Amino acid sequence: MATATASDGTPLAIIGDDVHTAIVWDLSGIQHLPTFTGHSANVQAVATAVLPDGTSLAITAGDDRTVIVRDLATGARLHALTGHFDRVTGVSTFTAPDGSPLGVTRSDDLPTLVWNLITGEPDQVVAGFSEESAVLRADPALQRAPAILTIRPDQTVVAWALATGEHSFCTLIGLTGRIAEVWTFAAPDGMALVVTACYDGTVMVWDLTTGERLHTLAGHDYEVVEMVTVVASNGAPLALTISPDRTAIAWDLRSGHMVDRCFLPHEPKALSVTAHGMLVGYGPEVAYFAFDFL
Template sequence: MSRSTDPGHFFQTTTFITEAARKASKSKNNHGDPIKLASKILAVAADPENDGRVYVAEAAGTVRRVVLETGETSALYSGPMAPLTSLCLSPSSHTLFAGCWDKSIWSWSSRTRKPLRKYIAHSDFVKAVICVSLNGKEILMSGSADATIILWDVATGEKLHILKGHTRGVLALVIDPLSLPGPGQRMEDLGKAENVTLFSAGSDREIRRWTITSSDASQVSGTEESDSPIIAHETSIDAIRFDNDGDLWTASADKSAKCLSRSRNWETDTELPHPDFVRDVVVDEEGGWVVTVCRDEEVRVWEKGSGKLYHTFSGHFEEVTGLVLLPGQKVVSVSIDATVRQWSLKTPDLVKAKQEAKDKEEGKVEEVEEKKEGLLTEEEERELAELMEESD
């Protein structure tokens, strides 16, 4: 006996039907020049070799390299049979890594698309990956829902260290730029570094710090207050990013994004309130903007200095899952609505977008007022009819 999977054949609440209709209507918009893919998108990463391309991780288990100008897929990396949650590229070997729900990290040659090594040791979903090169040795770091961080030798696949400290899943990893060598603190200088500091965050709301070398790893911990885990949020942290000043920006499920000041022992310097879970945050230093994405489908642009909301880009019609900032003040957002969208952060473009949104909103208000003026309620029509009868 066959069974239908059509939602229309099952009982549905009024709320569900209304929400489905809203999303169906909103899905037709072209805001952000949407590139429509076939599967939900869970992560995005910049292409270090081409500013006009990004890599996206899909729930279907594939990674795509997408050309932003044309929307075409210039490379497809396949193999996994489960959703991919996170992406990174090696700084020197042109290797693409993807964390997966199957508890492993997959890798491919980013240029030839050839599958490479598979890294297996976690006991739960892999949620974050990052790759560095220390003293010429490439090291892959993976954070998992099993509450551990594993360090791997990329060349041999050997498991180097397991870092324990978090009590719940690890959701985000980032290298402290001020731990890099050279005046510019660039990721390209990692190969010359003797050691770096890794920051990690996750479902236990703690941000922890680790000292990583090519042969050892240890948690930054001790008796001093400055060495203890950083606690700035009420619940899980989905993303952590550094700005050029070395301050840390966070995105949390407690419905806020925050800037934690390095000079004040990671105290909250700026707080950006949201109506729902905040999924990611990036900082555009050139324009002085902070961009956040939220479970409420919106992409928000904030003034970095004042913390004031400047503009909201509306286009996605499902939860937004990730952001990447590209040269030229362009930010790319991805969503489980299966679209890649791009937004300009240049001041003239932002001013124009803000004015267009204002005009549209005012137009809606005028339209509603016009309708109100031209229509009577059922009660008003009844009263009018009674008055007409009396006049006769």
């Protein structure tokens, strides 16, 4: 799931589904807007971005090996990003140091592609590793050094700097279990954190610089399928996680303590965060949960 703001200020959410479309929701009244079509298989991932001229973009990626870039307001297709040879399972967007909006796509074919969203052309190729460990997150973990993270089979985190293409290594000390997802976060005090989720339900917080494990977050009965990070109103770095156990948990990443837990009516599929709450996707439907600590 991804969120954006329309040109008139309307808050929007976009969520992929298993009937080859992406659904857009108007969050001001929780109503359904026109659906994005164009994929020939399931939509696995969505993201949003903003061009330098203010145009809001919606990016969808699917099992048809294609990534489509659209004008969010009109739904018009701007680019079809082709280059992967297997299904595209993840897409993230952020701004390069020179101000260019970039898209980063992950696929089961292993190499990670970086795209210029203005031109629709590939910008970089980041080498992948084994299929089991191709769990990256494209995220500006440190504002001074936006990077893509990949994890090798030996549990080494590789940070690939977007500005230079150079990479650095950090071994996560004491990591066990097969990793399902990895996220990055820059804490308010400047510390770069890595959060890993394994298929056994274990979630761990690490210092990206040293590889030291800071916390183990225990609370879910099954694996974490999605997580977002946010800074609370009191300045605390938080993580929100969802799981097939039908719970959503808010964690304080400094202390490792649980801040809040929500019991969900259905098995969650996607997660996003707004200014004052959390959006949970159940297939094509979304639900909003307000939190007083955001």
